[in-house]
Amino acid sequence: MRTLKQRLAAGETAMICSIGRVWHQNLVNIIGMSGGFHGLWFDFEHTGMTISELEVATAVARVHGLDTFCRIAPTDYAIATRCLEAGSSGVMAAQIYSAAQAEEFVQWTKFAPRGNRGMNTGGWDAQFTMLPVTEFIRRANEESFVAIQIETSQSVAECEAIAAIEGVDALFLGPVDLSQSLGVTGQFFHEKCLAAIDRVAAACRNSGKSWAAVAIDPQHAEMLVDKGCRMISPVSDSKLIVAGVAATKQEFAKFFANHHWTVWLHGTVWLRRKPLLTNSQRLPCGLDGLMTGSVEDPLRADKPPRRLPFRDRRARPFSRERSSSPPHSEACAEHAFGIFCRNGSPVALVWRRF
Numbered sequence: 281m282r283t284l285k286q287r288l289a290a291g292e293t294a295m296i297c298s299i300g301r302v303w304h305q306n307l308v309n310i311i312g313m314s315g316g317f318h319g320l321w322f323d324f325e326h327t328g329m330t331i332s333e334l335e336v337a338t339a340v341a342r343v344h345g346l347d348t349f350c351r352i353a354p355t356d357y358a359i360a361t362r363c364l365e366a367g368s369s370g371v372m373a374a375q376i377y378s379a380a381q382a383e384e385f386v387q388w389t390k391f392a393p394r395g396n397r398g399m400n401t402g403g404w405d406a407q408f409t410m411l412p413v414t415e416f417i418r419r420a421n422e423e424s425f426v427a428i429q430i431e432t433s434q435s436v437a438e439c440e441a442i443a444a445i446e447g448v449d450a451l452f453l454g455p456v457d458l459s460q461s462l463g464v465t466g467q468f469f470h471e472k473c474l475a476a477i478d479r480v481a482a483a484c485r486n487s488g489k490s491w492a493a494v495a496i497d498p499q500h501a502e503m504l505v506d507k508g509c510r511m512i513s514p515v516s517d518s519k520l521i522v523a524g525v526a527a528t529k530q531e532f533a534k535f536f537a538n539h540h541w542t543v544w545l546h547g548t549v550w551l552r553r554k555p556l557l558t559n560s561q562r563l564p565c566g567l568d569g570l571m572t573g574s575v576e577d578p579l580r581a582d583k584p585p586r587r588l589p590f591r592d593r594r595a596r597p598f599s600r601e602r603s604s605s606p607p608h609s610e611a612c613a614e615h616a617f618g619i620f621c622r623n624g625s626p627v628a629l630v631w632r633r634f
Contacts, residue, residue, distance in 0.1 A: 283369050284319045284347045284511065285425040285449055288490040294318040294511045296492075298351075300327035302517040305340045311520075312344025319347040321513070324359065325374045331366050335404065338367035349425050354381060360388040365403025370425025372452055377434040379441035386447040389426050391417045394447060425449050427492065431457035436476045443480075443487040450511065451480055453493035455500070468496050469503070481508045 287294045297311055300323030311317055320341055322329060329337065334350070341348050349370035350363040360371050373385040387395035397420075401409045405424075406416040428442055429435075431454030435442065443451055455468050464470040477493075484491040485508065492511030495501035501512055515523070529536050 281342060281345050281347065282318075283423070283425065284349065285370070285423065287318060288450060288510055292510070293505065294492075296321055296511060296513045297520070298323055298494075298513055298516040299337070300324075300329075300517065302521060303327070303329055303333065303337065305336050307517060307520075308337055308340040308346070309344070312341065312346050317346060319349070321372065322348065322350045322368070323516075324350055324352045324363070331362055334363065334366040334368065338404070342367070347425075349427065351429070354385045357388045360385070361397055361400070364389065364405050364420070364424060365400060367404035369423070370427065370449070372427035372429060374429045374454075375431065375457075376428050376442070377432055379438045379445065382428045382442045382448065383445055385428070386426055386445055389424055390421050390447055394421055427452045429454050430476075430480050431455075431461065433458075433461045433476075436479060439480045440483040440486070443483040443489050448489065450490045450492050451484055452511075453477065453480060453491065453504075453509075455494055455496060468500055477504070477507055484508070 284294050295317050296319040297317050298321050338348050348368045350368050351372045351374050352359050354373040363371050376382050391397050426447055427450045428448055429452045459465050459473050462472040464472050490510045493504050493509050495512050495514040
């Protein structure tokens with residue numbers, strides 16, 4: 281298996297995907313079987329996996345020729361070596377502010393004389409004690425991948441010194457946090473962001489290092505590659521699933537469109553003991569209301585709409601005489617329906633107990 285470090289050293293462009301919030305070994309299988317990606321990075325900064333889960337994830341990734349590294353906060357020496365021992369080829373430090381902080385992180389990942397990583401040959405990287413210690417040290421120091429995230433204005437100011445550190449293989453731009461740190465949150469093509477990217481690109485070019493980045497969209501990715509980026513992370517596990525749902529809805533748009541509901545309210549809808557709507561008003565987008573009554577259901581365009589009762593033997597419907605009282609009073613039902621709307625249409629109907 282060719283590692284990401286080897287691909288970058290050869291001047292290739294690598295495509296990677298982040299996994300963390302929706303971790304499962306079958307997601308790794310799906311990504312690997314789909315082809316196109318060269319590696320995965322597991323996010324230990326915003327989410328977390330157990331070491332056993334990481335061992336499974338890296339093993340499954342290797343089956344498909346996918347290299348891996350882990351993003352971790354630069355606050356715990358032990359997690360860096362655990363990730364490497366679990367089978368990940370490298371680690372990446374998030375939220376780095378200075379070259380001194382980056383140097384400390386590199387020392388966590390390297391054995392003496394370069395660093396101070398603790399020795400343990402019982403993990404995957406030492407072939408579970410089957411690799412001689414001297415050979416293990418040589419391979420680990422030479423082959424482990426170390427990246428430093430540049431996502432603060434302070435790290436941009438010291439990016440030249442960070443890129444020059446022995447043992448740093450790549451700088452990794454985090455565009456969202458970087459834009460936030462520069463005071464232009466979400467403006468990824470702002471001149472401040474572009475200037476920071478140019479400075480990081482120049483620092484890596486002058487030090488003979490590669491740089492990587494999260495790509496916000498195809499236009500952003502094209503700009504990054506034009507500036508010399510050689511490792512692109514265009515998608516996360518959550519974004520993959522959202523894109524899949526959106527693609528399904530688009531592909532079957534006709535069938536989703538045929539199930540719009542028109543909601544008419546009878547009485548007053550209450551939310552958190554405050555009246556929101558009165559008689560015969562449409563339920564607005566984004567609100568959840570408590571109501572009984574009926575809806576018109578135009579499931580078939582060639583048939584007149586039919587009225588579906590929202591009633592249950594456990595609940596008494598609101599009446600005009602009772603609509604001036606909030607649902608928690610004795611005058612109203614002990615239970616009522618909660619309607620959750622999106623884009624003007626209800627997407628869920630549930631019981632609420634007051």
